[in-house]
Amino acid sequence: MYTNDMFALDKHIVEALERQHEDDRFQTDQRVGSFVGDSLDAFRRNVNELQLHIDRFGAGTGKVVKEAVAGALGVAAGVYDKVRKDPVSRGLRDDYVALNHAAISYTMLHTTALAYGDEPLAQTAQSHLKTLTPLIMRVYEVIPYAVLAELQDEPDAPVHHEAADVTLQQGREAWQQGS
Numbered sequence: 001m002y003t004n005d006m007f008a009l010d011k012h013i014v015e016a017l018e019r020q021h022e023d024d025r026f027q028t029d030q031r032v033g034s035f036v037g038d039s040l041d042a043f044r045r046n047v048n049e050l051q052l053h054i055d056r057f058g059a060g061t062g063k064v065v066k067e068a069v070a071g072a073l074g075v076a077a078g079v080y081d082k083v084r085k086d087p088v089s090r091g092l093r094d095d096y097v098a099l100n101h102a103a104i105s106y107t108m109l110h111t112t113a114l115a116y117g118d119e120p121l122a123q124t125a126q127s128h129l130k131t132l133t134p135l136i137m138r139v140y141e142v143i144p145y146a147v148l149a150e151l152q153d154e155p156d157a158p159v160h161h162e163a164a165d166v167t168l169q170q171g172r173e174a175w176q177q178g179s
Contacts, residue, residue: 002105002108002109002112003050003053003054003057003109003121004054005105006050006102006105006106006109006125007047007050007051007054009101009102009105010043010046010047010050010102011047012098013039013043013098013099013102014040014043014044014047016094016095016098017036017039017040017043017095018040020036020091020095021036021037021040023091025087025088026088026091028088028149029088029142029145029146029149031141031142031145032088032092032142032145032146035092035095035135035138035139035142036095038135038138039095039099039135039139042131042132042135045131046128046131049124049128050124053120053121053124056120087146087150088146088149088150089143089146089147089150092139092142092143092146093143095139096136096139096140096143099132099135099136099139100136102128102132103129103132103133103136106125106126106128106129106132107125107129109121109125110122110125110126110129113125140171141168144163144164144165144167144168144171145164147164148161148163148164
């Protein structure tokens with residue numbers, strides 16, 4: 001079940017990243033464009049690798065569950081996209097949430113695979129988690145610059161140009177304090 005859920009989640013993330021990759025606003029800043037492209041490549045690989053595990057398990061009820069979850073996520077994403085057109089910073093925020101959702105879901109899949117003695121699936125889950133963690137850090141580091149760029153676009157808005165650098169440095173300090 002977790003493999004099907006993970007497949008559906010990753011497929012949904014691919015769809016969202018594809019929309020961003022095709023959106024010129026996400027290509028304006030090289031950091032943002034690179035993050036979106038690298039994330040899209042990683043999640044496409046994840047989907048393909050998970051499909052191999054699903055095929056190994058065989059068809060049956062899992063396929064039905066997978067399609068139902070994917071359909072529900074797709075419908076929700078479609079409605080969500082029609083309701084609002086967010087700036088790049090909010091899209092990146094949503095990416096951050098999605099990546100963290102995927103990371104904890106891979107932790108659950110990894111645990112399940114180990115508990116059932118499925119070493120190939122456990123290795124795949126661990127490998128995907130290792131791919132995600134640097135992407136999570138990258139999006140965290142890109143967001144302050146995306147916010148600053150959007151604020152600079154506001155007419156008559158006095159913006160402190162060092163705000164993104166300061167935010168990033170203070171954010172790093174906050175994260176290091178917990179470790």
